[in-house]
Amino acid sequence: MPSHKTISNILQPTRRQLLQNAGLLSAALSAGGLMLPGSAGAQAATPVKGGHLILGLDTASSSDRLDPAFYTEAYMYTVGFQLFNTVLELGPDGKLIGALAESWEAATPDASKWVFKLKKGIQFHNGKELVAQDVVYSLNHHRGEKSSSGGKGQLLAVTDIQATDTHEVTVTLSAGNADFPAALVDYHMGIGPDGGDFDKGIGTGAFILEDFQPGVRALTKRNPNYWASDRAHVDSVETIAMSDATARMAALLSGQVHIINRVEPRALNLLSSRPGVQILRSQENTMFCFPMRVDAAPYDNVDLRLALKYAIDREELQKSLLVGTGAIGNDNPIASWNPYFAKDIPQRAYDADKAAFHFKKAGSPGGIQLSVSDNGFPGSVDAAQLFQASAAKAGITIDVERVPSDGYWDEVWLKKPFVASNWSVRPTADAMLSLIFQSEAPWNETAWRDEAFDKLLAAARVELDETKRKQIYHDLQVKLVDEGGELIPLFVDNLAAASEKVGGYVPVPGGGDLSGYRIAERAWLNA
Amino acid sequence: MKNLPPLTPMALIGLVGVAAFIVLAAFAPWLAPHPVSEVVGGVWDVPSADALLGTDNIGRDLFSRLVWGARVTFVIAALSTAIAFLIGVSLGFYAAVRRGWIDQILSRLNDLMMAIPTLIFALVVLAVLPKNMVVLVLVMATLEATRVFRVSRAIAADLVGLDYVEVARLRGESWSWIIVREILPNALSPLLAELGLRFAFAILFLSTLSFLGLGVQPPIADWGSLVKENKDGLLFGIFAALIPGAAIAALVICVNLVVDWILRKTTSLKGARRNG
Amino acid sequence: MGGPPLADGIDTEIQAMSPLPAQKTSGNSLWSLLVKRLLLGLLLLWAVSLVIFAGTQILPGDVATSMLGQQATPEAVASIRKELGLEQPAPIRYVKWLGAAVTGDFGRSYSNRQDIAKSIAPRLKNTLLLAAMAAVIAVPLSILLGILSVLYNGTWVDRTIGLVTLSAISLPEFFAGYLLIAYFSVAHFWLPSSATVSDAMPIGQRLVVMLLPCLTLVLAVLGHMMRMTRAALLNVMASPYIETALLKGLPWWRIVWKHALPNALSPIVNVVALNLAYLIVGVVVVEVIFVYPGMGQYLVDHVAKRDVPVVQAAGLVFAAVYILLNIVADMVSVLANPRLRHPR
């Protein structure tokens, strides 16, 4: 969920939280999971113990809280996963693996009741042993009217959570859902001691809180009796808030921090050209897009949409924005590595004539206003300018309106008809499509309402025949590419950088940046 | 303008620099080889025939960006400074001429304005209002007006005491006449200097606002935005990244040189000349 | 932000800066004068509080909704508004807020429910620390340079000092900051580029870490103060008593030091105050570039979050600092002025 944070810009919690949840929900759906190619520098080598790991991360805020319910951004995810564990985790292969739970299963055939068996002998930082009641308490933390937790959405279907044994938790759902366990992977689902205050940061995590200054730094030291013996290599971790991209790079280059996130693609080559720097890449992790609301003129005209799709120079965008990283989009929300990706749809390229043709066909309407701020996606302002220029060559006038990053997701996104937006890519087609293109989806940013589409989507979810299923997804993609309001020029790799001393990085597909934000317990420092 | 000191080399440099800037701003459409946002090369290409100063962070011709940027920078800085002076000088003079409670009220209000942190003011206002040039100019003008008020009031306060102003009052002249005819002409040279300094300040202030993302809107960019766009390059010693910042500095220096020249004291170190 | 007000070497500014505008009525003792200034300052501060409160009321977007975001059901919004006391009319909220503020209670942050006073304190401390460090370097240095350039008025020394300081103020702060980083941190690994200080940090290391941001600030304020010092001194050097001193056969340095400086103090002190205020209030850019945990960054975070109480608190603190510094400056220049120190 990259959202370039300039200091004047506010990152809207709500949207991101729920997107994250949705993302993980779907991540879990990839129970047939697939390994994503990551490009981590030092993987193979054997872990080295000890050392003080320093992270310089974007998106911290002085209003951050340790309570997982309020996490909204990479910075707190990374800090939170140092302190808290979740019941389940996403493995490097994208599969669900047990964390605090050793096993889990549906207790009823209709999957409306789930039983989680917890590992024994796990201790909280305060010495208390982990029991079922802690999990019950921690999960309930996200439920009920008063809770304003970002995890709330995950547990809406939950009707009851019981400690059915000292180390057994039983969750009852209003309706069957084979994918429920995935909910417990979510960043917000950190487990704390029963009745405890989450803002104290006491969990079962690999690291124990030493010092936390919101928006400044978090210092943690290794948890001596951490349950996962193969993790938590460094003695202590310092997570420093660095909202300025240049400052982050400077810190890495001057050896003040070991790892930074949110590397500007433009700086990538220069950065990687520096000795002692490795790039940590999570491939095609994010989709950059210009959604058009198909219910608003002039975008309600399919030819205009086509015109604009042809009028954007994707290569140029990739070259200038991503400096060759990432991949070119084809107005298709499904990433190329996805098994259901429709390879046969021809890649759309910049074509001024076609654009002009469709534009005329649409009656050459005026008043095409693209509202962007760097909150839409990093570089979206530059992208909009380039789009403007290339469209102009096709005789299409785009009026770029730069809106304040501040309040972008509140007042612009989903409100203005033509904006910039970004999505973290979901591992499964269903997740991606139902998230954005279902008629009733809250973030249906293109106002795409198509009953047939919805039906097919629902059908696919239960279709067990792979070929049929593949066909359905294919048709859906074709429809979106040809008629959809979503203009998707780019898929972006999440780029982080680290000193070459850092080992242990593994990309976690669908889990987001920095080894699914668990870099702290995975990384070690080579001498 | 009368009684300016003789031209010094430094002053000459300053004048030339400022003139050059204004020319850039005025003739941007003719001077800029490329449109503002046209991509002509790779990221941070070295200078070439096509891109005299190399290309910027997304491969646009830096020279063209600079030229267009000069225009934006100039327009905003000049406008805001002009407005600031319109407000600041008229109020400042009025306060000085009327003295008494009018002066007190205006001055205290001004103190109040100055006590409100510039930063908060800019942040709040620019957050509240739509980000467009008009708002930007007005915000900058308001903030600068307070400083202008302070100085121009001081200038006028000195002149008001002079007999020829009293004579005018005795004649029954209107305040406006006294301000325009008796005070303004004699305040010109310090005001001119102040104008220069405010203009320089406006340029820096604007660039800071742009750096904070509160500034100029695309596709145009002021010099401050250019620095911001290219700042990453600074770390890697990219030539192009240095230019916009250097340009701002050079311009501000030139303005100050001119100001210093206007203000050059004829009074000596060794004591004022008295008759004898 | 945007560099300190550049109004170098204008007599008029010197006068504009002269202490106790208008009311130079001698006869009233220093104490009554001090009290007068303090009361005036308080009055001003109160006025500022009004303006700030009013200003923050017009921040866009409803706090409650932006806090709840997508989950903002009317009921939830209502309950939040009640919880925050937003349903009360503004005047009442103002009075309550001010009443609490004078007791040092700025309420709790909307966004993270934390006691604002508590969270501001360390940030303010850091900001003050950085400002102090910069001032300790910049003030003596600029005054020294000012004196030097007067001693060597018109010579190459004077010109060089002038040009260097001028260049210093002419560099946009963030640009200067990045240049320093690029050179001292990235090109050579001499100084750390980020200044994330914490109380755990040993003081020595703290200072090292703060060196670059400090240097940037020094560059920003040096020129203004130096040029003002020079202008004020030159101004005084034109007065008859300097000639008297000259005709006593005193050497140049003594004339400048003993006869000119004491009489040029008031404008100098005032410009120093102005710049100190800037160091404290206007450093957000530097804080961002050098990742320094000070007030500015804190404030900006919360403005973004429409965290009204925080913005109000910060605004008030900043204003208080500004006003206090000015009062101090006034008093110092009063003390420097025998007319007011020893009334007839």
Place this chain on the structure above:
Amino acid sequence: MADILLKVTDLEIKAGDATIVDKVSFDLQKGRVLGLIGESGAGKSTIGLASLGHSRDGLQITGGQAELNGRDILHLSKRDTRLLRGAAVTYVAQSAAAAFNPAHRLIDQVIEATLWHGLMSRAMAIERAKELFALLGLPDPENFGDRYPHQGSGGQLQRAMTAMALCPHPELIVFDEPTTALDVTTQIEVLAAIKQAIAKTGTSALYISHDLAVVAQVADDILVLRNGRMVERGSVDDIFNAPREDYTRQLVSMRQSEKPAREQARDSLLSIKGIEAGYIPGIPVLQDVSLDLGRGETLAVVGESGSGKSTLARVVTGLLPASSGTLSFDGKELANGLAARTPETLRNIQIVNQIPDLALNPRQTVEAILSRPLAFYFGLKGAALQSRVATLLDQIELPHSMLGRYPAELSGGQKQRICIARALAADPKLIICDEPTSALDPLVAEGILDLLMRLQAEVGTSYLFITHDLAIVRAIADTVAVMLGGKVVRYGRKAEVLAPPFDPYTEKLVASVPEMRPGWLDEAIARRPSPRRSS
């Protein structure tokens, strides 16, 4: 003659290519006082400073020598010049109030040079200073030095400055118009003090002044300068009894004119009744002032600084509203305060200020300055306007070529004439003259006075004439009011006021006016009864 202390030969000083001092030669014997006299621009101060090896900025000593005890002091090294100044040669500046550093106590400044040159120990220096304070008749000599400059009066400071000059036992003191800034009554005190001090210490001195009458009292010899050239040099007696040059004769014969006294007062134009006024509430500067000015007559208000005479003028103009009392003008009640007055009233009361430089807007041409009132009051335009302006110029005896000039391009006298013309332009019944001549050189001043008198004769304007100079009163007044401390102490027709029996103050005032003859001071001092008060 006896051994020569200072010998100046063919001294030439230039500002750029303008010659300020042109081939001036003189010498000064030990123990004697040479008076340098001349109007502004005569180069007298420049010569004075040259004898300290100093030339003000923009001036260069381009020729000649100045030898102190046979040692050339014009071409010394910086260091030697420093050693000379403040030790062998010292300086007393015109305005001690400005020439003392406000930041330091007087004593420290008085002994600074002495200490710096290591001439005596601090204790000794302080002792010496105290003696000098006593010698110069300063109050409480023991502690006087602890005061700051702003705590002393003009006269006291001027004496303290003399003490400062005497402290290091100099061989030569340069007095640069030491009494010019003082009131007559103070001037006489200071003069006496200086004269006595010089006599007692036997120091030689250059005494620079524009006022021959003053110089005559202190100097042994006089050097008359004009436009940087020597006019005449001789002993005081020669200069007075046998002046060789016309210019000298003019100087000597000045201040003789007197306006014939009119026997009977005319009907009243302006009458002032029980006026009380002040700047700070509760502290009245004027108390119960009642005066009367007849049509076409001149009411001279005389008094020293702080007597409230200028305040009175401000009340009449309306710039300063009176707190009580009434003004009536031309039979009608005169509104109290500017705002309340009709344009007609404003037109009828005009003012001529003390310092013409401040009274003329430097950014306006003579034509603009003179045209404005004509356009403002009478709406004159075009030809009518021009011809009226022309006549005004004629009235003040200035060529029409002046029209295009800016004030900076005029001499002091010309400026003052323009001010008068501006007042005339309004065709007023009353012109308030606030010390219109005190900033001018004597001869120029006389010219202005004559002009005013002539205009009064021609157009019958009345003058309210503020001055500190009795000689001027004699020359222009019909009625005289003597003011002291905000009160009128003596008021009546000139003849009565200036004739005995006097009230003590007026007597002192009359006695203090320097008379144009040597030895006046000694007699005046002798005549004074009481031991010298500190002024």
